[in-house]
Amino acid sequence: MRNPLAIVAAASLLGTVALTGCAKAKHDGTSSGGGPTQITMWTHSAGNPGELAVYKKIIGDFNASQKKYQVVQQNFPQGSYNDAITAAAAARNLPCLLDMDGPIMPNWAWAGYLRPLDLPTSLTDSLLPTAVGRYKGKVYSAGYWDAALSIFARKSVLDKAGIRIPTVDKPWTLDEFDAAVGKLKGSGYKTPLDLGAADKGEWWPYAYSPMLQSSGGDLIDRGAMKSADGALNGPDSVKFFSWFQKAFKNGWANSDGPIGNQRFIDDKVALSYTGVWNAKDALDKVGSDLLILPPVDFGKGPKIGGGSWQWGISSGCGDEQAEGARAYLKFSFQDKYLTAFADSQVVIPATDGAAAASKYFGANGSLRQFAVLSRKFALARPATPGYPLISTTFEKAAKDIMNGADVTSTLDTAVKAIDTDIKSNNGYGN
Amino acid sequence: MAQTPRTRRTRPEASERRFRSRRRVWSYLVLVGLAVFFLFPLVFMFVASLKPDSQILSDLGGWRAFLPVGEVGLDNYSAVFDRVPVGQFLFNSLLVTVLIVVLGLVVNSMAGFALSRLRWRGRGLVLSVVIATLIVPFETYAVPLVYWVAHLPTLLVQDGTVVYDIGWLNSYEVQIIPFVANAFSIFLFSQYFSTIPTSLDEAARIDGASWFTIYRKIVVPLSGPAFATVAILTFLPAWNQYLWPTMVVQDEKLRPVMVGMQYFFQDNPAWGEIMAYTSMITLPVLVVFLAFQRAFVSSVAASGVKG
Numbered sequence: 032m033r034n035p036l037a038i039v040a041a042a043s044l045l046g047t048v049a050l051t052g053c054a055k056a057k058h059d060g061t062s063s064g065g066g067p068t069q070i071t072m073w074t075h076s077a078g079n080p081g082e083l084a085v086y087k088k089i090i091g092d093f094n095a096s097q098k099k100y101q102v103v104q105q106n107f108p109q110g111s112y113n114d115a116i117t118a119a120a121a122a123r124n125l126p127c128l129l130d131m132d133g134p135i136m137p138n139w140a141w142a143g144y145l146r147p148l149d150l151p152t153s154l155t156d157s158l159l160p161t162a163v164g165r166y167k168g169k170v171y172s173a174g175y176w177d178a179a180l181s182i183f184a185r186k187s188v189l190d191k192a193g194i195r196i197p198t199v200d201k202p203w204t205l206d207e208f209d210a211a212v213g214k215l216k217g218s219g220y221k222t223p224l225d226l227g228a229a230d231k232g233e234w235w236p237y238a239y240s241p242m243l244q245s246s247g248g249d250l251i252d253r254g255a256m257k258s259a260d261g262a263l264n265g266p267d268s269v270k271f272f273s274w275f276q277k278a279f280k281n282g283w284a285n286s287d288g289p290i291g292n293q294r295f296i297d298d299k300v301a302l303s304y305t306g307v308w309n310a311k312d313a314l315d316k317v318g319s320d321l322l323i324l325p326p327v328d329f330g331k332g333p334k335i336g337g338g339s340w341q342w343g344i345s346s347g348c349g350d351e352q353a354e355g356a357r358a359y360l361k362f363s364f365q366d367k368y369l370t371a372f373a374d375s376q377v378v379i380p381a382t383d384g385a386a387a388a389s390k391y392f393g394a395n396g397s398l399r400q401f402a403v404l405s406r407k408f409a410l411a412r413p414a415t416p417g418y419p420l421i422s423t424t425f426e427k428a429a430k431d432i433m434n435g436a437d438v439t440s441t442l443d444t445a446v447k448a449i450d451t452d453i454k455s456n457n458g459y460g461n
Numbered sequence: 462m463a464q465t466p467r468t469r470r471t472r473p474e475a476s477e478r479r480f481r482s483r484r485r486v487w488s489y490l491v492l493v494g495l496a497v498f499f500l501f502p503l504v505f506m507f508v509a510s511l512k513p514d515s516q517i518l519s520d521l522g523g524w525r526a527f528l529p530v531g532e533v534g535l536d537n538y539s540a541v542f543d544r545v546p547v548g549q550f551l552f553n554s555l556l557v558t559v560l561i562v563v564l565g566l567v568v569n570s571m572a573g574f575a576l577s578r579l580r581w582r583g584r585g586l587v588l589s590v591v592i593a594t595l596i597v598p599f600e601t602y603a604v605p606l607v608y609w610v611a612h613l614p615t616l617l618v619q620d621g622t623v624v625y626d627i628g629w630l631n632s633y634e635v636q637i638i639p640f641v642a643n644a645f646s647i648f649l650f651s652q653y654f655s656t657i658p659t660s661l662d663e664a665a666r667i668d669g670a671s672w673f674t675i676y677r678k679i680v681v682p683l684s685g686p687a688f689a690t691v692a693i694l695t696f697l698p699a700w701n702q703y704l705w706p707t708m709v710v711q712d713e714k715l716r717p718v719m720v721g722m723q724y725f726f727q728d729n730p731a732w733g734e735i736m737a738y739t740s741m742i743t744l745p746v747l748v749v750f751l752a753f754q755r756a757f758v759s760s761v762a763a764s765g766v767k768g
Contacts, residue, residue: 077713078544078724108723111707118708121604122611124630126711289518291729297519308728 067094067101070348070355071126073116075340077106081375088371093362100355102128120144125347128356132233133338134412134422136164136172141416141459145171145343150357154364161337161409162381167460173360174341175369176378179405180238181335182324183295183303183313189322192218199403202325202333205274212283215301222285224278225300228433229288235426236412238304239275241326241334244410246271250425251449256415256461259449263425264442271329272429272438279433286433307401311377314397323400326408337409339378379405416459420452501527506743510537510736517732537737544734545724546713547741554717555745557636558699564641565695566688572642573650574676578662588651594644600704607708610635635709636717640699646691653687654680689756696749718742 072090076082083106090102105126107115113135119125125144139145147169148155155163155170164172189196194211197203203211215223227238240250247267251259262268278284295303296316303309304326314321326333342363344356369385372378373392379402380386391398412418428445432438453459504527509517511533520526541547575581576588610629617626629635657680665675681688703719710716719742725735 073711079727080544105711106713107711108720108726110723110726111703111720114704114707115711118604118607119711122607122628122630122709124611124628289732293515293518297515306728 067099068351068355070100070102070128070352070359072102072104072128072359073112073126074104074106074130075109075112076130077108079376082372085368085372085375089363089368090359093359096362097358100358102355102359116144120347123347125345127345127348127352128342128359129345130340130342131172133161133164133172133174133341134233134236134414134418136341136343137166137414138416138419139343140166140171143346146346146348146353147171148173148342148344148357148360150360154361157383158364158381159337159379159405159409161405161411162339162341164338164341164343164414166414172341172343173364174339174381175364175372176339176376176381177337177405177409178307178339178378179335179337179401179409180241180304180306180326181401181404182326183292183305183309184301184322184324185298185317185320186322187320188215188218188301196322197324199325199400199407202328205327205329208327212278212302216281216283218301220299220301222282222287222299223301224284225292225294225303225305226278226284227290227304228279228284228286230290232426233422235429236422237336239429240412240425241336241408241410242275242329243268243271245326245329245331245334246274247329247331249413250421251413251415251417253413256413256417257453257458259421259446263449264439264446267330268442269438272432272442274329275429276432276435276438280435307379307398308377310398310401311391323398323404325404333408334410335404335408336412337405338411415461417449417453417456421449424448503743506736507740510733510740511535512537512733514732517736537733538741540731540734541738541741544731545721545738547718547721547738549714550716550718550721551742551745553633553715554700554719554742557633557702557717558696560633560637561640561699562692562695564637565643565646566691568641569643569646569691570650570681570684570688571676572647573652573654574672574680576647577651577654578659578675578680579672588648591644591647595648603704603708606639610639610709630709631712631715633715636702636706636715639705640702643695646695649691649694650684650687653684657683686756689753693750693753697746700746 074082074086076086086104090104094101113132116125116129116131116139120142131139136145148171150170150173155173158173159177162174162177163170164174186196189211192211192214194214195203195207197207212223227234230238236250243249243263248265248271249262249268252262279286292303292305292309292313294300295305296313303313310323326335342360344353344360348356364382366380366382366384366388369380369382370388373380373385373389377391377398379392380389386392386402387394389396392402393399413421415421424445428441431441508527508529511529512520513532513536516531517526520531525531572591576584576591607630612627613629615626615629615632615634616623618624629638661679662675665679670678701719702717703722706715706717706720710720721742722735722738725731725738
């Protein structure tokens with residue numbers, strides 16, 4: 032058959048016959064043999080073998096424990112995860128179960144990506160307050176763990192410089208902290224403090240907005256969630272950001288990097304403001320000389336960021352599948368899994384029971400201090416759908432100020448951007 | 462007037478030769494300098510891939526960053542294989558890229574041929590519309606395109622029978638077909654084809670050749686550099702695809718290499734592994750460029766196109 036027209040005609044005929052003769056694929060989540068209902072689960076954990084191993088164990092145990100549901104996991108790299116979720120929502124192809132970074136939950140709930148978790152309150156009440164995501168009075172997300180920031184230091188260095196070692200009950204005041212950093216700079220540390228300013232993205236509001244809140248400012252007026260005016264550009268905020276700018280101008284800190292805690296490990300900085308995820312490595316390298324210090328009290332009590340990766344159920348999940356997703360979540364929130372997760376990833380378990388069993392966060396655990404800091408000082412970022420823009424606006428403003436921009440006008444510009452976004456979205460329903 | 466013509470020519474020729482020789486030496490020195498300058502990132506990437514993270518960072522300040530000194534080894538390469546299914550990702554990228562390039566060469570050259578050689582009403586308007594689409598960035602229509610491909614019909618095998626379904630997400634075709642037709646490639650082919658004398662077409666028509674025969678046996682064999690240029694210009698973005706596969710591929714088995722890069726950016730980036738992975742995925746690009754570079758340079762010079 033050399034005639035191209037004949038080939039095209041034959042192919043078209045074959046295609047038509049194939050299409051009309053074929054059945055439509057099933058999408059009810061069940062196999063043709065009436066097997067278990069499939070629950071698709073997306074995580075941001077691709078490239079993290081430790082985290083994936085724990086998920087594999089939980090999912091394996093759950094699937095083996097009953098025959099009604101089968102959880103099927105798909106993993107995405109963290110850097111492209113939110114884009115994948117947004118695209119899946121546009122294509123109406125969201126999975127049933129998905130994890131999300133805590134502060135983005137209100138935006139996704141507002142956008143209709145999520146449905147309320149409807150987990151028993153006995154379960155959600157047992158978790159760290161910052162491991163539970165609430166929006167408009169309903170729980171939309173819950174996590175196995177939370178992270179916490181602290182100031183890493185060497186006891187020998189502080190003792191040598193004659194600096195008081197702060198405690199949870201008596202943290203450093205801002206004046207004390209300034210004096211300590213000045214002494215450390217004088218003792219030979221060219222840059223005594225690593226604030227992590229080489230990092231980017233969500234790290235900026237996660238790390239620095241608690242300092243702002245400790246000063247008395249905030250990202251937004253949390254009462255009405257309708258304006259940042261007065262909160263982000265009020266006198267307390269200006270005072271904090273003036274200090275922030277001074278820290279870089281005086282050479283106490285810089286944004287050279289690298290990201291992480293390597294400069295502290297190498298003793299190139301004396302104080303490192305970093306997270307629990309770097310604590311095990313620091314403990315291995317620094318040993319018993321390592322101090323995990325509480326955050327600085329900027330005037331209104333010390334604060335650290337709260338709310339990390341949590342689980343939600345998508346609005347694309349049918350009722351039967353949502354039931355299965357809830358069954359899986361209830362199963363997965365057992366203390367033994369939370370402990371396994373915490374010890375694998377070196378993060379703070381969300382329940383007291385799991386923390387007690389953890390080798391790091393138990394009563395005698397070497398990183399117990401982080402659990403204490405989290406319980407005492409953690410504050411979640413504002414639960415508003417406008418948070419993604421607040422986050423990027425805060426990062427830009429803080430970086431501009433770090434680089435020498437006028438504090439007051441930079442904050443006023445940031446407030447204007449946030450308020451305009453809220454207005455253009457009709458207050459995000461608040 | 463007493464000088465012989467021979468003497469008059471010899472001295473300037475010798476001087477000219479010396480001048481040319483000196484100029485060539487300087488040219489080579491500058492070119493070698495530029496080559497070394499442009500090779501620095503590649504050398505750094507490969508050397509860093511052999512070092513642990515702490516040493517990469519401590520070597521950054523000086524020449525040690527470009528030298529395989531200190532604690533060197535292949536640990537980063539083995540760690541890459543532990544973290545990422547690199548073989549699968551390379552296969553996916555090769556498959557997707559080769560099909561985009563090959564299908565693109567066929568489809569776009571045919572379109573370029575129709576626009577440059579055939580005489581039909583509306584030809585100029587169509588070419589203008591094709592060129593106009595070049596100014597629309599992909600990011601502006603990526604989300605609507607996701608929605609669209611998610612609702613296209615497809616055939617698949619389910620439980621041993623062929624079934625039809627709606628949606629191209631999570632497939633190879635969704636990574637290939639939207640990128641086969643390319644406005645820039647069509648424009649480049651049509652421009653190149655218009656430099657081939659139309660008298661060849663006319664002679665072939667008199668001999669009874671069809672337009673397809675003219676395309677296949679006359680125009681294509683005379684357009685090697687154009688095909689090489691389009692192949693390279695199509696290969697690079699296809700190999701570097703990141704946003705689109707992030708949006709339309711959920712199954713790890715179908716992901717391309719660039720999405721795999723994000724696997725290494727955890728709380729603290731694993732720089733040694735990143736450099737090892739980058740070395741591995743850069744190799745195919747270098748091979749393709751070296752294979753096509755002569756034709757590529759010749760076509761760029763001929764068409765005035767800058768990639």
